[in-house]
Structures are given as C-alpha cells and as structure tokens.
Amino acid sequence: MFKRILIPTDGTEFGRNALEQGLEVARLMGSEVTILYALENPYEFLPAYSAETPEHTEAMFEHYREESEKALARIRDIATAQGVSAKAVLVEDSPVPAILEAAKEHDLVVMATHGRKGIERVLMGSVTDKILHNCSTPVLVLRGSSA
Numbered sequence: 001m002f003k004r005i006l007i008p009t010d011g012t013e014f015g016r017n018a019l020e021q022g023l024e025v026a027r028l029m030g031s032e033v034t035i036l037y038a039l040e041n042p043y044e045f046l047p048a049y050s051a052e053t054p055e056h057t058e059a060m061f062e063h064y065r066e067e068s069e070k071a072l073a074r075i076r077d078i079a080t081a082q083g084v085s086a087k088a089v090l091v092e093d094s095p096v097p098a099i100l101e102a103a104k105e106h107d108l109v110v111m112a113t114h115g116r117k118g119i120e121r122v123l124m125g126s127v128t129d130k131i132l133h134n135c136s137t138p139v140l141v142l143r144g145s146s147a
Contacts, residue, residue, distance in 0.1 A: 001029065001107070002025065002026075002029055002031050002107040002108040003029075003030075003031050003032065003107055004031060004032050004033075004034070004105065004106045004107050004108075005022055005025065005026050005031045005032070005033045005034070005106060005107065005108045005109075005110060006033075006034050006036060006099070006102050006103055006105075006106040006108070006109045006110070006137075007019055007022040007023075007033055007034070007035050007036070007109075007110045007111075008036045008037075008038065008095065008098075008099045008102075008109070008111055008127075009035055009036065009037055009071070009072075009075060010037070010095075011037060011067070011068060011071030011072070011075075014112060015111075015112040017112060017142050017143060018110050018111055018112035018140075018141075018142045019035075019075065019078075019110075021110065021140070021142050022110030022140070023078070023079055023082050023084050023086075024082075025108070025110070025140075026079075026084045026086075027082055027083055027084050031084075031107075031108075032085045032086070032087075033079055033084055033085065033086040033087075034086070034087055034088075034089055034102065034105075034106065035072055035075050035076060035079070035086055035087070035088045035089065036089050036091065036098065036099065036102050037068045037071065037072050037088070037089070037090050037091070038091050038092075038093050038094060038095040038098035038099065039061075039064060039065060039068050039090060039091065039092050039093075040092075040093070040094050040095070041061070041092065065090070065092075068090055069090060072088035072089075072090060073088065075088065076088045089102070095127045096127055096130045096131065096134075099111075099127070099131050099135075100131065100134055100135055103131070103135050103136075103137040104136075104137070106137055107137065107138070108137065108138050108139075108140060109131065109135060109137050109138070109139045109140070110139075110140045110142070111127075111128045111131060111139060111140070111141055111142070112128070112141075112142055112143070113126065113128040113129075113141050113142070113143060128141055
C-alpha cells in the first residue's frame with residue numbers, strides 16, 4: 001500500500017519514535033524510505049544589523065550542514081541494519097515547504113509531534129500541524145520521544 005515513505009527528521013532524539021515506527025512500517029510493507037532533513041538558512045534568523053560577520057555565519061552554517069549529514073548517515077545506517085531501503089536527503093530550505101514538496105513523491109509521511117495544546121500551540125507553531133493542514137499525502141503522526 002505504501003511503497004514510498006517520507007520521514008522528515010531534525011536529527012534529534014525527539015523524532016526517534018516516529019523514525020522507529022516509520023522504519024517498521026517500511027520493513028513490513030517492503031517500502032522504500034526517504035529520510036529528509038531540512039536545513040534552514042541561518043541568515044533568515046539574524047537581525048538586519050547583526051554583530052555576526054558573514055564569515056562567522058557561513059562557518060556556522062557549514063558546521064550545521066556537516067552535523068546534518070552525519071545525522072542522516074546514522075539514520076540511513078539504522079534503516080539498512082533493519083533491512084529497509086533508505087536514502088537520505090539534505091535540503092537547504094525551511095521544513096514546511098521542504099516536506100510538502102518531498103511529500104508529492106511519496107505515499108505516506110511519518111512525523112513526530114510535541115502534542116502541545118492551547119495557547120502554547122498557537123504561540124509555538126507546529127511544523128507537523130502545518131503539514132497536516134496542507135499536505136495531500138497521508139500523514140502518520142506519532143508522539144515524539146521525551147528523552
């Protein structure tokens with residue numbers, strides 16, 4: 001039923017439950033998995049008159065890129081060890097548009113949620129919530145790890 005599964009990640013422990021469950025679904029169904037990491041541009045978060053030099057910001061971005069690639073490699077190795085065919089994709093974009101675009105080529109998206117409610121949810125926003133409301137691909141949402 002689900003031949004291509006997209007599992008967005010930020011490489012943290014929080015999304016581990018969604019990753020584990022997504023890989024299990026893929027293993028049981030013989031599906032291919034794409035692990036997606038969306039790396040946001042740090043320039044978007046700097047004030048117009050930041051004290052940081054462009055060189056420092058670029059070095060910071062390169063460090064995040066390297067760490068993202070390491071996280072993706074670890075996750076791909078986990079998938080391979082479980083017998084799941086997986087590819088890792090690093091996209092330099094904000095998470096919501098990156099996930100929505102990638103979801104177009106998949107049959108299922110598996111994501112974690114913090115499960116925030118009320119005003120906290122409104123103030124904090126939610127990538128998962130935005131995907132749920134804007135994605136035409138089915139989305140499986142799982143509570144994130146609290147560890």
